[in-house]
Amino acid sequence: MRRILLAAALAASLSGCAGVGGPGFGSGYSLIRAREHAVGDHTLIVTPAQEWNRQSTIIFDDIRQVEDWTQNGPVLDSLSFVSGLKDGKSIVRQWRKADQQVPRFRSSMTAPEVAAMLETFYRTRAGTLEFKTLALAPRPFLGGNGFQLDFDHLDGDELWRRGRAVGAVVDGRLYLILLDAARSHYFNTELPEFENVVRSAHLRR
Numbered sequence: 001m002r003r004i005l006l007a008a009a010l011a012a013s014l015s016g017c018a019g020v021g022g023p024g025f026g027s028g029y030s031l032i033r034a035r036e037h038a039v040g041d042h043t044l045i046v047t048p049a050q051e052w053n054r055q056s057t058i059i060f061d062d063i064r065q066v067e068d069w070t071q072n073g074p075v076l077d078s079l080s081f082v083s084g085l086k087d088g089k090s091i092v093r094q095w096r097k098a099d100q101q102v103p104r105f106r107s108s109m110t111a112p113e114v115a116a117m118l119e120t121f122y123r124t125r126a127g128t129l130e131f132k133t134l135a136l137a138p139r140p141f142l143g144g145n146g147f148q149l150d151f152d153h154l155d156g157d158e159l160w161r162r163g164r165a166v167g168a169v170v171d172g173r174l175y176l177i178l179l180d181a182a183r184s185h186y187f188n189t190e191l192p193e194f195e196n197v198v199r200s201a202h203l204r205r
Contacts, residue, residue, distance in 0.1 A: 040083030
């Protein structure tokens with residue numbers, strides 16, 4: 001989710017968009033090795049097969065349930081995690097009086113409603129000019145009934161990006177893993193690793 005963001009952040013200094021990221025590749029990053037990691041609020045455990053760079057939060061500002069990784073810089077690819085987001089909380093910090101609001105998560109949300117929340121985030125906070133839902137379908141995740149959302153989006157930097165989000169609501173909290181990357185090359189390159197991370201995901205016991 002943060003690829004969107006970094007782009008958004010860059011866009012903020014910007015005009016572009018997607019994932020969840022920091023002020024410039026090379027600063028605000030820490031190495032994620034190919035081993036088990038607890039992400040976000042540390043209730044979600046994943047095991048990447050490749051090394052990643054963890055981004056300091058910029059867009060999903062100070063939201064402890066959100067964490068973003070990248071391999072080539074958030075403008076090109078981003079792997080984002082939402083872990084244990086509670087009812088009534090938002091995936092992004094925002095002013096209550098802001099004209100455009102990203103809906104807060106509700107524990108009763110259906111998959112289409114979560115998808116709509118993500119689309120609103122892209123459109124209002126990540127600089128997205130055009131958003132196309134490619135598919136939304138049920139998918140097992142974290143041992144229960146989850147969903148998979150596939151989408152394309154065009155941002156202010158005139159680059160088409162593709163995203164895939166796999167998520168589920170577990171015990172009233174939202175868990176989600178999202179890949180967002182340049183459609184022309186990086187999405188297909190990173191997709192096998194994304195699927196590996198999704199398969200490895202489990203909740204802390």
